[in-house]
Amino acid sequence: MFDPIEVLSPSVSDLDDEAYSLDDFEGVDSRWCHRCGNNAILTAVQKLCAEEQLAPEKTVFVSGIGCSSRLPHYMGTYGFHALHGRALPVAEGIKIRRPDLHVFVTTGDGDCCSIGAGHWLHAIRYNMNMTVLLHDNQIYGLTKKQVSPTSPRGLVSNTSPHGAHLEPLNPLAATLGMSNISFVAHAVDWVPSVLCDIIKQAFHHRGLAFVCIMQRCPNYLPDHFEEYIKDPERMVLLTHAQGLQVEDAVAKRFKHREEHDPRDIDRARELANNRERVPLGILYRNPDVLCYEDVRAGVEHLSVSDKISALEREFDKFTVQPPS
Ligand SMILES: Cc1ncc(C[n+]2csc(CCOP(=O)(O)OP(=O)(O)O)c2C)c(N)n1
Ligand SMILES: [Mg+2]
Structure with missing residues (x-):
């Protein structure tokens, strides 16, 4: 006969010790404007952290500078509010030293595509295991x-x-034109269920998952994305067994839907280049792309004294001997 107390007690104590709720991922109060699309992105990542039970002390959000880059302050996890355009190299540094951490990057269109464009290109190529959210207002x-x-x-x-x-x-x-890409998706802040699904799939992808999110800025560009919000002709929802699967109630909102296999890079590029009808979903996914941290794994295990000896040996090659 089993003892119900014994069976129950470990799971109750597990819950006490391990269950994180949405509140555990809340940081300081947001200073974003009312109706700013960043609020939807923040909610989506907090929901992801709670659903995945990510330990806050094992999770880090890295950003550059911009309204969107304030997001790490609003998370109850670790965060690094870096310099303008430098979120990606900081995140790469964290990942190479602490591959056990869940690394997220939040970056604006200026931060990533303007001052940080060089880092963006190389971070994609390095394909380190992290989720990158581009808040594109x-x-x-x-x-x-x-x-x-x-x-x-x-x-x-x-x-x-x-x-x-x-x-x-x-x-x-x-x-999609860069080398070594492994995951590219497009989301919009005003369809939260799809936004959450895409971010979840991005998180579970091993490699750099790049998610571009159309994000409303009601203060400086009110009604800017209204043509997409109001006109179902302007968007195409991408679904697939290996991609996004959405509920009928959500799918019905889109007049145009396409079964798109995320392994098809040629179609992904065509979809990305269609400015008349913007794709929503996962454009490309390839889990077999090499990650930089895996290539470097052996090198990182050198002890401090080994590293100093290796440096000394290199310096010794350039020793200038006095003439005898
Ligand atoms: C080296 C440097 N240059 C310029 C700035 C000024 N600056 C701060 S944020 C920003 C642009 C932010 O735009 P974006 O990345 O799109 O973020 P958003 O505020 O729209 O979320 C600029 C130019 C800066 N802080 N540092
Ligand atoms: Mg911006």
Whole structure:
């Protein structure tokens, strides 16, 4: 006969010790504007952390500078609010030394695609195991409405009073054109269930998961994404057995749907380049791409004295001997 107390007590104490609730992932109160799309992204990552029971002390959110980059302050995890454009190299440094941590990066369109563009390119190629969320509001929010690389042509801003002169940089197409890519997805802040599903799949991907999120900035660009929100012609929902699967109630909101196999890179590139009908879902996923931390794993186990000896040997090669 089993003793119910004995059977029950370990699970009750497990719950006490291990169960994290949404509240455990709350940091300081947000200073974002009412209706700012960043709020939806924050809720999505807090929900992910609670659902996955990520230990807050084993989780780190890294950001650059911008409104979106304030997100680590609002998490109850570790965080690193880095320099403008430098979120990715900081996150890579953390990951190489502490591969056991769950590393997330939150970065703005200016932070990632402008000042941080060089780091973006190389971080994709290094393919280190982390989830990167690009909050793309198509404007510099924090510094009060300057044109960004992703601003659409003609956008009037404080630095483009006659309208932005150039066609925008397309972060999806750019990422899909880089070497060693392993996961690329597109989300929007105003469809939270799809946003949460995409972030969850990104988290479970081994390698760098790049998620570009259209994010509303109600203060500087009110109604900017209304054409996508109101017109179902402007978006195509991507679903697949190996990609996103959505409930009928959500799918019905989209007039255009496509069964897209995320292993098909050619179709992913076509979808990314279609500016008339923006894709929503997982464009590309390849779990077999090499991760930099795996290649470097052996090297990182050198002891401090081994490293000093190796350095001394290298320096000795350049010793200048006095003439005899
Ligand atoms: C080296 C450096 N250059 C410029 C700035 C000023 N600056 C701060 S945030 C920012 C742009 C932020 O835009 P984005 O990354 O799109 O973030 P958002 O505020 O829209 O979320 C700029 C230019 C800075 N802090 N550091
Ligand atoms: Mg921005």
